[in-house]
Amino acid sequence: MQEPPRRTGFSGPPLVRLLARLTDTTFYEPRQDVPNRLSQWLGWADAIALSSALKGNSSSVPSGLQPPAEAGKIEYDRVRAALELAITGNERPATAQQEARLRAAARRGPTASTAVVDYASYRRRYVLLQQSMESSIATLRGRLRTLLASISPQAARLAVVDAAMEQALSEREFVLFADIPKSLEAHFERLRNGAEQTIPATGGPSSPSVGPTEWLTVFKQDMQRVLFAELDTRLQPVEALLAALHEGKT
Numbered sequence: 001m002q003e004p005p006r007r008t009g010f011s012g013p014p015l016v017r018l019l020a021r022l023t024d025t026t027f028y029e030p031r032q033d034v035p036n037r038l039s040q041w042l043g044w045a046d047a048i049a050l051s052s053a054l055k056g057n058s059s060s061v062p063s064g065l066q067p068p069a070e071a072g073k074i075e076y077d078r079v080r081a082a083l084e085l086a087i088t089g090n091e092r093p094a095t096a097q098q099e100a101r102l103r104a105a106a107r108r109g110p111t112a113s114t115a116v117v118d119y120a121s122y123r124r125r126y127v128l129l130q131q132s133m134e135s136s137i138a139t140l141r142g143r144l145r146t147l148l149a150s151i152s153p154q155a156a157r158l159a160v161v162d163a164a165m166e167q168a169l170s171e172r173e174f175v176l177f178a179d180i181p182k183s184l185e186a187h188f189e190r191l192r193n194g195a196e197q198t199i200p201a202t203g204g205p206s207s208p209s210v211g212p213t214e215w216l217t218v219f220k221q222d223m224q225r226v227l228f229a230e231l232d233t234r235l236q237p238v239e240a241l242l243a244a245l246h247e248g249k250t
Helices: 014-023 034-041 044-055 068-088 093-106 110-115 120-149 153-202 211-234 236-247
Strands: none
Touching (some): 014 153, 014 211, 068 120, 068 211, 120 153, 120 211
């Protein structure tokens, strides 16, 4: 008899746990280990490139006067700070205008207030931030590989392996991350529907501006938390390169 999937309570990546909680989705711990799952994601061309990287001979190239580990940490801090600022920064005009309409509609009644808000502007904002993360982190990762390659032939080989892994898994990662805005849309609709159902029972002339807008504030906070969790996930390979730079620093 085939063993059923094992439900995970609190194990698994923080991003997955957060999305599962927000969307009320059950997720299961994979029965296969990481190497077996990787074998399903890599095509034959990826496998050849990875094998060549593992077997190849790489020579180190001097990177300059600044110690590679120090230079890498500076680059990492700069990129992370810029991305965090983008996540917490001012919202796009379309989103701000929509929320202004929401506040105005709240004065006309609860049904009108929820009807003026749609998810499209938040999806666009999320996708734009994803694109910014992807571009900035890819550039940073390449820079760290250059620094790593300057330390020793062994470190240079590790840099080549990382480049091969990045190329092999990039398409898979893109597909997985692209599902996040869809999951957030379900959370958005659930919060909005909940506001529509509860406001008539609890709202009234004395409190029309609390219920109709509060759910959107909750959603924005949740979306920001998901963005930070995604940023942490995307930075994991970079942090591994930083650790390698620190261990091999000269």
